[in-house]
Amino acid sequence: MKDSELKERLESYLGKRLQGTVEIANMVSLSGGACQENFSADIKVNGGPESGQYQTVYRTDKGAALLASLSRIDEFKVCRMAFEAGVKTPEPFWLESDQSVTGNPFYFMKRIQGKATGRFVVKDPSLNKVRKQITQELAENLARIHSVTPEKCKDEKLKEVLNLGQYVSGKTVAQGSVQALRSQLESMDGAYPAMEIILNWLEKKAPESDAVVLIHGDFRTGNFMVNSEGLQGIVDWEFAHWGDRHEDLTWLCMRDWRFGKLNKEAGGFADRSEFYEIYEKAAGVKLDPTKIRYWEVMGNLRWAIGCIGQAERHLSGKDKGIELASIGRRACEMEYEAMRLIEESIK
Template sequence: MKDSELKERLETYLGNRLKGKVEINHMVSLSGGACQENFSADIQVDGGPEQGIYQTVYRTDKGASLLASLSRINEFKVCRMAFEAGVKTPEPFWLESDASVTGNPFYFMKRIQGKATGRFVVKDPSLNKVRKQLTQELAENLAAIHSVTPAQCKDEDLKRVLDLGQSFPGKTVAEGSVHALRLQLDSMDGAYPAMELILNWLEKNAKPSDASVLIHGDFRTGNFMVNSEGLQGIVDWEFAHWGDRHEDLTWLCMRDWRFGKLNKEAGGFADRSEFYEAYEKAAKVKLDPKKVTYWEVMGNLRWAIGCIGQAERHLSGKDKGIELASIGRRACEMEYEAMRLIEESVK
């Protein structure tokens, strides 16, 4: 569908929904991905109960879908749940699940300021004064995300979806996660002996979680918006699920998300100990160092499998791109890092 046609359809739809005259200005395509696309849009509503000017991002499904990624409908529900729990994330609104309007379900969310680019967050001089503040803000917001539990979710369909195949009756969250990763690995072409070794270690060393909580699923530098005033909002919830809090905490600290600042283990901008201390205070929990190592190993394996999956999108012809091909070659880095962590843990 052409952008002009999309704009006209949305103006008509919103006019009917909001009971007023709607005009959309400055509708510009933003970077999206294989399974979703975004447009910046300024919306003016004249008349009706919701009249006003809205600075928004229009978010919709594309054609493809990444493994374990949420649909826009379920992503909206998760964003709403997080927003209502006090998480600093763009407020989502105007969900439409009927695909006949534009061809796919969609929703709008408030447009926020700032940049998410990794190298900007870790190196730009304009953020020098707020990086310590950013550490505290992210810790507090992650604690707010983890305050949401399955018992609090009243939408039974969403509750089931957020299991994402990790439910493993009678087992721990860790064992369920390992089981899901093994299924992914078994479905891949080729042999990956290093990954098999890592999976075996994860199976033998799985520990019960203190609780099953809402996990962002991709909580890292690059998925939160920042400017010189600090954190503006956490974005990209498409991999949210129920899980162990240590998963998010260690994903941020993985070597691959430091963007050259390897000495700053928390996302390339803070010391790990500083971030964990702020989180423990905000969440009122004590982190387990053994679980930290365990879930960091798990994260590296998950990303190694993800890298192979990205390369397969290119090799299959589904989504051709040099970036996808190059990411595939990085799986060995995550294998090495996971095995290094395992070796360090037994010294």
């Protein structure tokens, strides 16, 4: 659908929904993720109970969804749940599940300031004075995310969706994650002996979780907006699920998300120990070094499988793109990192 046609459809839809005349200006495509696309849009509503001006982002699906990614409807519900828990994330509103409007479900969310680009976050001089503040804010907000538990989720359908088809309890979170990765690996063409070795180690070493909490699922540099004033908001919730807190904590610290600043293990902008210390204080928990190592191995395997999956989307013709094609070659880097972590754990 052409951008001009999309704009007209959304103006008509919002006019009916908001009981007024709607004008959309400055509708510009933004860089999206692997399974969604975003448009910046300034919306003016004349008349009706919600009359006013709104700076928004329109968010919808594109191409083929990745394994374990949420629908836009479920993503909206998770964003709403996190926002109401006090997490600094853009407020979501105006959800539409009827695909006849634009061809896919969609929703709008408040547009926030800042940039999320990895190299901007870790290297731009404008952030030199606020990186410690950003570290503090991110750790505290991650603790707020993890304060949401299945017991607090009132939407029974969403509660089940966030299980990812697994029976999730403190004893089975790791085992369920291993089984999910094994199923993905078995569905892939070709042989991946290093991944099989890593999976076997993860299966053998699976620890019991201290609690089952809401996991962002892609909590890393590139998925939060910052500027010279600090953290502006955490975004991209399409991989949210119930899980072990150590999954988010180690995903941020994976080598691949440091964008050249390898000595700053927490996302390329902070020391891991500093980030974990702030998190422990905010969450009121003590992190387990053994579980940290375990879930970092898990994260590297997960991303290795994800890299191959994205390349396959390109090769199969489902969703052509040079970025998807190039990501496939990164899988061996994650295999190496996971094997290195395992080797260090047995020294």
